Amino acid sequence: MLLDGKKIELGTCYYPEHWDRSLWRDDLLRMQEHGIRVIRVAEFSWNLFEPQEGVFSDDFWDEFLDLAAECGMQVIFCTPTATPPAWLTEKYPxxxxxxxxxxxxxxxxxxxxxxxxxxxxxxxxxxxEHIASHYSAHPAIIGWQIDNEVNCETTSYHAPSDHAAFRAYLKEKFGTLENLNRAMGTVFWNQTYTSWEEIHLSRNTLAKSSNPHMMLEERRFISEAAIRYIGLQAEILRQYKRPEQFITTNGLFGVLDNHKLTAEYLDFMTYDSYPNFAFGLDTAKLAPRSLRDRETSFNLAKTRSVSPRFGIMEQQSGPGGWNTRMVQPAPKPGQLRLWTFQSIAHGADFVSYFRWRTCTFGTETYWHGLLNYDNRPNRRTEELKRTYADIEKIQAVAGAKFCAQAAILCDYDSEWDGMEDKWHGPLRGQSMDGWFKALQRAHIPFDFVNLSDAGTSAPLESYQVAVYPHPTIMTEARAAQLKSFVEAGGTLVLGCRSGYKDIYGRCPMMPMPGLLAPLTGCTVEDFTFLGPADEAEYMVWGNDCIPAPMFNDVLHPDTPDCTVLAVYKGNYYDGMPALTHRRVGQGEVYAFGAVFAEETAAAFIDRLGLRSPVDWTLPEAVELTIRRQADGAQYAFLLNYTDQPQEIRVPQSVRSLLTGETVCGAGTMEPYGVLVLEIPET
Structure with missing residues (x-):
């Protein structure tokens, strides 16, 4: 099975319906010459299965799949539900x-x-059901992709059936209108519902503002609707598929609990990796030290949180864009290989390029693949040959787990609530960016870990430090999990606006940080956004003046063992507590009253004793990740994201998997270069 931990595989997305049959065999054979053994097909081809309502045809895909099997190609077959045909939408609007x-x-x-x-x-x-029953036995098919990029184009759904389904969702969840009205605070502004038929998804309102608690439930409903939609297809596929075939989908996109989706219906998740989305034509993202060059590493960490065993269904291989939007430059020489290794470095054992050949018609005529319109070899296909040869040299890495010392904690409830709430939503992105950059520059690999009442997406005890920047919504179950982590010896770092809302986004009448106060040993006695007229805010921590931007909670120690480590500098609360520390069991808790700028996160990293897992001299331009096998073998990936050579120093002797040579002392990485080094056991 693909992603079974035995081999790193390459694939590509292929659309035989776009090309004359005379090209098919040559395409499949050329793919294999470039190391491609897997293709994804059929995600936009409903008409080829059902050209008319109730009239099914299998001639096209039978012919292609037989050829694929003859050529030794493995196929990921897709359900075509992302693009319903015109005959359907016209007759059934x-x-x-x-x-x-x-x-x-x-x-x-x-x-x-x-x-x-x-x-x-x-x-x-x-x-x-037709596709599953007819094609599941075909020997070329190794797995199934459901739909394509669910919630990609929109996370807004307002059809009449959506309103009706939302009412049914709320009725099932709350039981009575009395319960709903209480939970949603509808007494405010006379929004009380007296009939289920009065309830709608968000609609056009004055000032574009809606009941915030209903908006949070709307996002939970959208996620649940998407999960049920994918689940419907997954359950059908499981009735027919062969045991060795897998079920996946590709993403990750917004307003979707990807953790729940994967746990309930998928064998693993796949990600669509387009690193040039970090740039496009936005020159602001090219600012010095922006680290936008590795924005995808952030997204790959999110994917790994959802599915530790994951692949890349679409890896950017050419310049990208539609005729109407998303203009992106071509990968520079070396970047196709770099981006492939970036995905593998973060845990992917399957990388599939989008696409084999650029389409000559339609909206994506500028979304280039490995081949251009002319179908001739080019520098990208030559680079693919080198990439394939190098991947064959690192097969020992297949199945190895990503290693991280630090965790950044997340939860869907706070994230979704923050999409409307300007008093905490914008803080999350700033702090995530600050921690990401600081950890990257310190060469400290990290994981995202999702927190819910049911538990965490990875065991917290695996990490030395867990950072929860702004856990606005808090429950007793989640607070208990955090307490257990700390009592067992973990270090927890919290930011401002923590714990002041309940599961419905309401603000209980209790001192902030609410259910987290017994853990922090402190409460918030004052708070403020920093407005345009305010000077930049800082805290004095020891001898250092460190940024404390955007929002400030003024903290008050409530227990004798809660110690003030830093105070604010400036504004009307000058000299008042900005950072507290408390020991709980074998661990410790830091409560910080502001947002984590990069400099702030770097200060925490230094004082918490977080260090790179290798004692090597690496420049900021180089990313470090480590994957470890069950037998203890460890492999370090070094990725140079710049167009300039980078100097590194490795003090001990290590073996390069790509060259077979021993690396020791000073060395130079080529522009957009990659090193994979076997770390000796200690």
Whole structure:
């Protein structure tokens, strides 16, 4: 099975429906010459399965799959539900999505359907059941991809069926209108509901403002609708698929609990990696020391949190863009190889390039693949040959786990609530960016860990330090998990705006940080956003003056063992506590009253004793990751994201998997270069 820990594989996305049959065999054979053994097909081809309502045809895909098997190619087969056909949407317009104003989103793009229409779900069931029953036995098919990039084009759903499904969701969750009204605080501004039919998803309102608690439930509903939509297809596929075939989908996109989705319906998640999204034509992202050059590493860490065993379904291989948007430059020489190794360095054992050949028509005529329109070899295909040869040299890494000392904690509730709440939502992105950059520059690998009432996506005891920048929504179950982590010897770092909301986004009448106060040993006695007229805020920590930006909680120690480590400098609360520390059991808790700028996060890293896992001299331009096998073998990946050579120093002798040579002392990495070094056991 793909991603079984035995081999790192390469693949590509292929669209035989775009090309004359005379090209198929040559394409498949050329792919194999470049190390590609897996192709993904069929995600946008509903008409080829069902050209008319209720009339199914298998001639096209039977012919192609037989050829793929003959050529020794393995196939990931997709359900085509991301693009319902014109005959369906014209006859059954209720399947179309609608915007905030109730206007239908018409046929002509993709993802124009909603995910709750009973009519659409029945068509989905029928086409998926036909595909699964007919094709699952085909020897070329090794796995299934459901749909394509769910919630990619929009996370806004307002069709009549969506409103009806939202009411059903709320009725199932709350039982009575009395319970709903209480939880949603509808007494405010006379929003009380007296009938379920009065309830709608968000609509056009004055000032574009809606009940914040209903908006949080709306996002939970959208996530649940997407999970049920994918789950419907997964359950059908599991009835027919062979035991060795897997089920996945590709993402990750917003307003979707990808952890729940993967746990309930998928064998693993795949990610679509487009590093040039970090740049496009936005020159601000090219600022010195921006680290936008490795933005994808942040996203790969998020994917690894969802699915420790994961692959890349779409790896950028050429310049990208539609005719209407998303203009991106071509990968520079060396970047295709670099980005491939970036994915592998973060844990992927399958990398599939988008796409084999650039389409000559349609919206994605500028979303280039490995080959251009002319179908001739080019520098990207030559680079792919080198990449394939190098991957064959590092097969010992297959199945190895990513190693991290630090965890950044997240939860969907706080994230979704912050999409509307300007008093805490913007803080999260700033702190995540600050910690990401500081850890990257210190060459300290980290993981994201998701927290919910049911538990964590990875055992917290695996980490030395856990940073929870702004856990706005807190429950007793989550507070208990954090307490257990600290009592067992972990270090927990909290930022401002922590714990002041309940699960519905309401603010209980209790001192902030609410349910976290017994853990921190302190409460918040005052707080303020820093406005444009305020000077930049700092805290004095020892002899250092360190940024404390955006929002300031003024802390008050409540227990004798809660110690003030730093005080604010400036504003009306000058000299008042900004940072406290408390020992709990075998561990410790830091409560910080502001947002984590990069400099702030770096100060915490230094004082917490977090260090790079290797004692090597590495420049900021080089990223370090480590993967470890179950037998203890460790492999360090060094990735140079710049167009300049980078000097490194490795004091002990290590073996390079790419060259077979011993590396010791000073060395130079080529522009966009990669090193994979076997770390001796200690």
């Amino acid at each position: 209720e399947v179309l999505n609608c915007d905030l104003y109730g206007h239908p989103v018409y046929h002509g793009m993709r993802k124009h359907h909603n995910m709750t229409s009973p009519v659409y779900l029945e068509f989905v069931r029928r086409v998926v």
